[in-house]
Amino acid sequence: MNQKSSTKIRCVDLWKVFGSNPERVVDQWATFDQNITKTELLDKTGCVVGVRDASLNIAEGEIFVLMGLSGSGKSTLLRCVNRLYEPTYGKVFIDDQEVTSLSFQELRNLRSKKTGMVFQHFALLPHRRVIENVGYGLEIQGVGKAKRESKAMESLELVGLKGWEKSYPHELSGGMQQRVGLARALATDPEILLMDEAFSALDPLIRRQMQDEFINLIKVVKKTIVFVTHDLQEAMRLANRIAVMKFGAIQQIAAPSEIVLHPKTDYVAEFVQDLPKVKFVTAKDIMETPDKWMVKPEYSITEMTNKMDQEGIWYAFLVDKNQNIKGVVDYRMLTNGNGDKNLKAEKLISEFPNERSDTFLEKLVSLAAKSTIPIAVTDKQNRINGVISRERLLDTLST
Amino acid sequence: MGFPVKIPIGKWIDLMVIWLTDNFTAAFDLISKVVGFILLKIDFFFNWIPWPIFICAIVVIAWLISGRKVAIFSAISLFLLGCLGLWAEGMSTLALVTTAVFISVIFGLPAGIFAAKNERFNAFLRPLLDGMQTIPSFVYLIPAIMFFGIGNVPGTMATVIFSLPPMVRLTTLGIQQVDAEVVEAGHAFGSTPWQLLVKIQLPLALPSIMAGVNQTVMMALSMVVVAAMIGAGGLGYKILYSIQRVDLAVGIEAGLGILFIAMVLDRILQGITKREQKAILRQ
Ligand SMILES: Nc1ncnc2c1ncn2[C@@H]1O[C@H](COP(=O)(O)OP(=O)(O)OP(=O)(O)O)[C@@H](O)[C@H]1O
Ligand SMILES: [Mg+2]
Numbered sequence: 001m002n003q004k005s006s007t008k009i010r011c012v013d014l015w016k017v018f019g020s021n022p023e024r025v026v027d028q029w030a031t032f033d034q035n036i037t038k039t040e041l042l043d044k045t046g047c048v049v050g051v052r053d054a055s056l057n058i059a060e061g062e063i064f065v066l067m068g069l070s071g072s073g074k075s076t077l078l079r080c081v082n083r084l085y086e087p088t089y090g091k092v093f094i095d096d097q098e099v100t101s102l103s104f105q106e107l108r109n110l111r112s113k114k115t116g117m118v119f120q121h122f123a124l125l126p127h128r129r130v131i132e133n134v135g136y137g138l139e140i141q142g143v144g145k146a147k148r149e150s151k152a153m154e155s156l157e158l159v160g161l162k163g164w165e166k167s168y169p170h171e172l173s174g175g176m177q178q179r180v181g182l183a184r185a186l187a188t189d190p191e192i193l194l195m196d197e198a199f200s201a202l203d204p205l206i207r208r209q210m211q212d213e214f215i216n217l218i219k220v221v222k223k224t225i226v227f228v229t230h231d232l233q234e235a236m237r238l239a240n241r242i243a244v245m246k247f248g249a250i251q252q253i254a255a256p257s258e259i260v261l262h263p264k265t266d267y268v269a270e271f272v273q274d275l276p277k278v279k280f281v282t283a284k285d286i287m288e289t290p291d292k293w294m295v296k297p298e299y300s301i302t303e304m305t306n307k308m309d310q311e312g313i314w315y316a317f318l319v320d321k322n323q324n325i326k327g328v329v330d331y332r333m334l335t336n337g338n339g340d341k342n343l344k345a346e347k348l349i350s351e352f353p354n355e356r357s358d359t360f361l362e363k364l365v366s367l368a369a370k371s372t373i374p375i376a377v378t379d380k381q382n383r384i385n386g387v388i389s390r391e392r393l394l395d396t397l398s399t
Numbered sequence: 400m401g402f403p404v405k406i407p408i409g410k411w412i413d414l415m416v417i418w419l420t421d422n423f424t425a426a427f428d429l430i431s432k433v434v435g436f437i438l439l440k441i442d443f444f445f446n447w448i449p450w451p452i453f454i455c456a457i458v459v460i461a462w463l464i465s466g467r468k469v470a471i472f473s474a475i476s477l478f479l480l481g482c483l484g485l486w487a488e489g490m491s492t493l494a495l496v497t498t499a500v501f502i503s504v505i506f507g508l509p510a511g512i513f514a515a516k517n518e519r520f521n522a523f524l525r526p527l528l529d530g531m532q533t534i535p536s537f538v539y540l541i542p543a544i545m546f547f548g549i550g551n552v553p554g555t556m557a558t559v560i561f562s563l564p565p566m567v568r569l570t571t572l573g574i575q576q577v578d579a580e581v582v583e584a585g586h587a588f589g590s591t592p593w594q595l596l597v598k599i600q601l602p603l604a605l606p607s608i609m610a611g612v613n614q615t616v617m618m619a620l621s622m623v624v625v626a627a628m629i630g631a632g633g634l635g636y637k638i639l640y641s642i643q644r645v646d647l648a649v650g651i652e653a654g655l656g657i658l659f660i661a662m663v664l665d666r667i668l669q670g671i672t673k674r675e676q677k678a679i680l681r682q
Contacts, residue, residue, distance in 0.1 A: 084583055
């Protein structure tokens, strides 16, 4: 993936401790037993740790997922971003603005213009019609009724709820209610969406459908998204990067495939062990750099076989100076030659597996089952980016 | 065996009340004038409307709010009240109750809202409200007389003190019961505290607030006899009179009169509460 532009949200050494005199817990944390449990801490200090020393950068346009078991502090961290919870220690920045030092007036302004929020149980206003729910944020901004309604309608259209604007929330199904919640968050056109278990209250089938629609939606409306979930599959589907949390602390921040392939702590490893790897690991994660696998058109046959001997490979890709693959050579075909010095066209294999870097392991495995030739990974201009051998695939699958 | 110490708390309060009456005569006069004025106008109005028109109006209101059954029930009840020969007394009682409830709402609603938002104030208010409801209502009569003299005004004020607590309590409860996530959503979209209150908390607390009004009305009605002891008129006075004369006939008729008024008010107010609930809850 291309490296990201600018940082949108930044948390620095963030702590949130609930209870009386919470600063003391932050100050004294280093002196505590580092394996202290929640109950022990509560007995000892009367406090509960929500977030513990969390630092993270979220890039503009990124979908950043906060993952963890119940009580791990995901919602608390999310609420520190727009200060629904006042952090006990540390700083939060949005763009270059320090959220943690804003006055209430400035904070309200930030909340109504820059951030939108979606809630687990939808949090709609039951006494208002759908359109008035969606227009709530604009109403708070002081936008006039006509403009408010036209914007709310646009927003409702985005989530596929046109025609329902006059209904009351209780007349809609759960999935539809959450669309209203989403439309409400989108209506003010915020740069940031904060989503707390937005799809968790929905039936599995509807949830899946909402995830798909959501993925499509955010291709249209570009937002920076912080998404809280305890559902690992959901995290894997949506995330550009995932932060795994445990007892308030961040265990690892990485791309989904990275988390699966290289879990940083035992906790994370345990977390992801049941995941079907083939669905989340992509070609990019396991491919080797192509140099080892490349021979040049100007090579003589001897030069080619020498290189292949050296590298210990049976196949090599013939790559021109534009890095385009011209074909594949097979060591056995080259060596049972009739003394030709240079490669003949008929000895160049033109059929070989060729995939993009975002292809999932699942498909790579099925390709490898059909052909003994290693899989070439190429970019849009057909340039070779990497190579995945069968050995490599087997290695990945077996660890 | 006697107790070692005697705490003359009654004496202290007595002194305090005397001090208050001495130093705040102007304030009490003003309150007395305002309340007396409201009471007088409402009383005059209710007694001025010809009874058929009054009954029709109530029937229309009851029909709109609570449906046909309640409308018919109200018509019969009010008609019977008139047939008992107690129309004028009934209207006077209604005026007193209306005034007391009006004052209770004016003070109870903001107090309830503030208590919901401020835990300290709530902690201070709770025992006070408990006291107001549990101390026998006769006890209020003494300071009421000292502050406001004899008549309808002290009767109304004693009624207010007795009927205020449910208004405050149910307002607080209603606001505290608003779904925390919905309140959070209000904050998340940048609402000011005022916007949060009027656009989210009050509308969602309305069923509870209306239940508070209903209870306040019932409490006020239950106070009319006590209020009559310090000179309030109406049905309460009739009952007091019947007790003094041991006149069962008058007592029963006046008691029925209060019952009719209570039931009509209760049914109509319950209708409002239910409607609000329906608007807010699913189904
Ligand atoms: N308002 C609060 N007051 C006191 N403790 C709180 C509060 N909110 C959260 N906590 C505590 O902080 C910890 C983290 O809670 P949080 O809600 O952030 O967890 P979560 O990861 O979102 O869990 P879930 O999946 O259950 O929503 C928990 O131990 C919780 O009990
Ligand atoms: Mg949560």
